[in-house]
Amino acid sequence: MRLGLDIGGTKIDAVALGADDAVLARVRIPTGFGPHAVLANAQAAAAQVAAAAGGGVATIAAVGIGIPGIVDSSAGVVRHAVNLGVDELALGAELSALLDTPVTIENDVNAASLGAYRMLGLERSAAYLNLGTGLAAGFVLDGELWRGVRGTAGEIGHIPIDPAGEICACGQRGCLETVASGGWLARKWPTAAALPVLDVFDRADEGDPRAITLRDQLVDGAAAAVRILVLTVDVDTVVIGGGLSNLGSRLFDRIVIALDAQARTSQFLGSLALASRVRLVPLEQPIAAIGAALAASPTGESIRI
Amino acid sequence: MRLGLDIGGTKIDAVALGADDAVLARVRIPTGFGPHAVLANAQAAAAQVAAAAGGGVATIAAVGIGIPGIVDSSAGVVRHAVNLGVDELALGAELSALLDTPVTIENDVNAASLGAYRMLGLERSAAYLNLGTGLAAGFVLDGELWRGVRGTAGEIGHIPIDPAGEICACGQRGCLETVASGGWLARKWPTAAALPVLDVFDRADEGDPRAITLRDQLVDGAAAAVRILVLTVDVDTVVIGGGLSNLGSRLFDRIVIALDAQARTSQFLGSLALASRVRLVPLEQPIAAIGAALAASPTGESIRI
Numbered sequence: 281m282r283l284g285l286d287i288g289g290t291k292i293d294a295v296a297l298g299a300d301d302a303v304l305a306r307v308r309i310p311t312g313f314g315p316h317a318v319l320a321n322a323q324a325a326a327a328q329v330a331a332a333a334g335g336g337v338a339t340i341a342a343v344g345i346g347i348p349g350i351v352d353s354s355a356g357v358v359r360h361a362v363n364l365g366v367d368e369l370a371l372g373a374e375l376s377a378l379l380d381t382p383v384t385i386e387n388d389v390n391a392a393s394l395g396a397y398r399m400l401g402l403e404r405s406a407a408y409l410n411l412g413t414g415l416a417a418g419f420v421l422d423g424e425l426w427r428g429v430r431g432t433a434g435e436i437g438h439i440p441i442d443p444a445g446e447i448c449a450c451g452q453r454g455c456l457e458t459v460a461s462g463g464w465l466a467r468k469w470p471t472a473a474a475l476p477v478l479d480v481f482d483r484a485d486e487g488d489p490r491a492i493t494l495r496d497q498l499v500d501g502a503a504a505a506v507r508i509l510v511l512t513v514d515v516d517t518v519v520i521g522g523g524l525s526n527l528g529s530r531l532f533d534r535i536v537i538a539l540d541a542q543a544r545t546s547q548f549l550g551s552l553a554l555a556s557r558v559r560l561v562p563l564e565q566p567i568a569a570i571g572a573a574l575a576a577s578p579t580g581e582s583i584r585i
Numbered sequence: 586m587r588l589g590l591d592i593g594g595t596k597i598d599a600v601a602l603g604a605d606d607a608v609l610a611r612v613r614i615p616t617g618f619g620p621h622a623v624l625a626n627a628q629a630a631a632a633q634v635a636a637a638a639g640g641g642v643a644t645i646a647a648v649g650i651g652i653p654g655i656v657d658s659s660a661g662v663v664r665h666a667v668n669l670g671v672d673e674l675a676l677g678a679e680l681s682a683l684l685d686t687p688v689t690i691e692n693d694v695n696a697a698s699l700g701a702y703r704m705l706g707l708e709r710s711a712a713y714l715n716l717g718t719g720l721a722a723g724f725v726l727d728g729e730l731w732r733g734v735r736g737t738a739g740e741i742g743h744i745p746i747d748p749a750g751e752i753c754a755c756g757q758r759g760c761l762e763t764v765a766s767g768g769w770l771a772r773k774w775p776t777a778a779a780l781p782v783l784d785v786f787d788r789a790d791e792g793d794p795r796a797i798t799l800r801d802q803l804v805d806g807a808a809a810a811v812r813i814l815v816l817t818v819d820v821d822t823v824v825i826g827g828g829l830s831n832l833g834s835r836l837f838d839r840i841v842i843a844l845d846a847q848a849r850t851s852q853f854l855g856s857l858a859l860a861s862r863v864r865l866v867p868l869e870q871p872i873a874a875i876g877a878a879l880a881a882s883p884t885g886e887s888i889r890i
Contacts, residue, residue: 404734405733405734417817421726421731426726426818427819428710428818428819428820429709429710429819429820429821430819430857431819432815432816432819432857433817433818433819434817434819435816435817435819436816436817438816438853438854439812439813439816439817440746440809441745441746441748442747442748443746443747443749444748444749450851450852450853450854451850451851451852451853451854452847452850452851452853452854504745507744508744508813508817509817510737511737511740511741511743511744512722512738512739512740512741512744512813512814512817512818513731513733513738513817513818514732514733514734514735514736514737514738514739514740515733515734516734542757545756545757546755546756546757547755547756548743548755548756548757549743549755549756549757552735552737
């Protein structure tokens with residue numbers, strides 16, 4: 281069996297896939313903080329999910345990992361995973377030695393891209409738009425992950441779309457991320473609510489004008505991201521995912537409406553049929569962990585799913 | 586030998602490549618207007634360049650064509666090539682029947698992308714940024730043309746970058762093309778000069794403030810296009826080409842300077858080293874015709890160069 285580990289800021293979500301890529305078992309344990317804890321917990325999650333699937337570590341053919349930060353997949357190294365307290369970790373080699381099995385590591389958005397592509401039964405080419413604390417995308421082109429030459433493909437959150445916009449943390453002005461990310465929305469909407477974005481949507485539904493403005497900026501920014509992805513790479517499908525996608529149809533339907541409205545102002549955009557090319561990620565599935573498992577390569581070769 | 590035909594608005598530029606892809610001969614003849622003239626002249630250009638290379642039409646292994654308009658490469662059909670007076674033409678099948686050899690057709694920007702990639706000796710992945718009447722890009726990923734799912738990859742000229750910008754012909758506001766294309770510059774700078782963009786650069790050098798503004802907008806827009814291409818697809822190299830690239834270092838050096846200046850305002854952009862990833866297309870080479878020849882496939886299979 282192949283294992284997939286989605287290593288997030290708070291928990292590791294691990295799945296075991298059988299020969300037909302069906303999910304045999306799922307385990308979630310805390311991530312911990314710092315390289316030693318992350319490595320030890322990744323090992324523990326792998327052992328636990330293998331056991332839950334009815335096998336020992338000896339039955340693991342390969343492990344795939346999705347992790348935030350700057351990931352060098354060929355070297356198996358993750359850097360600058362700030363939320364995990366990891367400055368640099370040779371996670372691939374170290375976990376491979378502990379488990380005695382090949383380990384593939386991917387950027388978390390890339391892993392989720394593979395999982396969404398598979399779970400939605402997509403074909404040909406797709407982008408996965410991760411609307412989370414930040415905004416970024418992953419690409420599956422002809423069934424294969426496109427990481428880019430330096431592993432920075434999909435960093436569209438830092439494309440400026442408004443010269444009069446706000447200064448982004450990256451130093452540029454008016455980046456897409458400043459209007460269409462959970463992190464920025466939380467900054468602009470100080471609240472005691474646990475989920476600031478949900479609070480913005482709730483208040484907007486009640487008619488709060490500032491909440492409506494922020495919600496509509498977010499929606500328009502997400503629609504702009506879809507447009508950038510299709511105009512540049514011309515993928516068949518853009519999957520809307522990330523933490524904000526848990527708003528479900530409250531967010532997704534508005535993105536579709538925004539794309540439809542744009543299409544009516546431009547014959548060119550209309551010809552691209554963007555509104556019919558977006559999909560909402562399956563919300564009940566551990567797509568990042570599944571995608572990590574799909575990326576797991578027993579031979580070290582790049583995987584086409 | 587393989588032939589490449591770059592069918593432009595005024596002339597057909599034809600080359601014959603030998604076994605080692607060296608240019609054996611080059612011929613230029615007028616394109617003519619309308620489907621019958623374009624087809625007849627394409628046939629004539631093929632016969633003439635084959636003869637100039639020392640062979641008859643029987644020695645042609647395959648023909649590749651780069652042509653403006655909406656190109657369906659798999660069907661061999663070009664549509665809406667307005668400047669050629671062609672609404673729809675099954676150029677692939679018709680020329681193939683006339684020459685009794687396989688004919689591959691590509692969008693002109695895609696053909697130029699292949700030619701630039703080869704003539705600059707690039708490896709891995711590159712984008713070709715065509716700064717002409719409009720603005721568009723082509724991609725060569727791992728040595729293979731990336732056309733997108735519907736053949737519209739690289740239409741980045743219609744990504745809006747300024748909500749306060751001008752209304753574009755496409756119906757959107759503030760598209761990249763409205764600041765960084767020859768067509769828009771000519772509209773904003775009415776002149777009797779044969780080459781409005783050259784006139785803008787000349788007047789800017791003389792200190793004309795409006796010419797300086799237009800020139801700098803063009804340069805900043807081209808730099809924004811480079812940023813979009815690298816942030817989205819993460820290609821190694823962006824080649825600056827198209828009609829405006831004939832300004833040579835007068836344009837190219839300013840784009841490099843703009844990218845350098847942006848990098849100093851943003852550590853993130855600095856880490857991408859954009860200024861070192863741009864190249865000027867070889868100006869003395871018929872790169873679109875060479876690229877068309879490289880796309881020519883005797884077997885109909887997609888070509889990796």
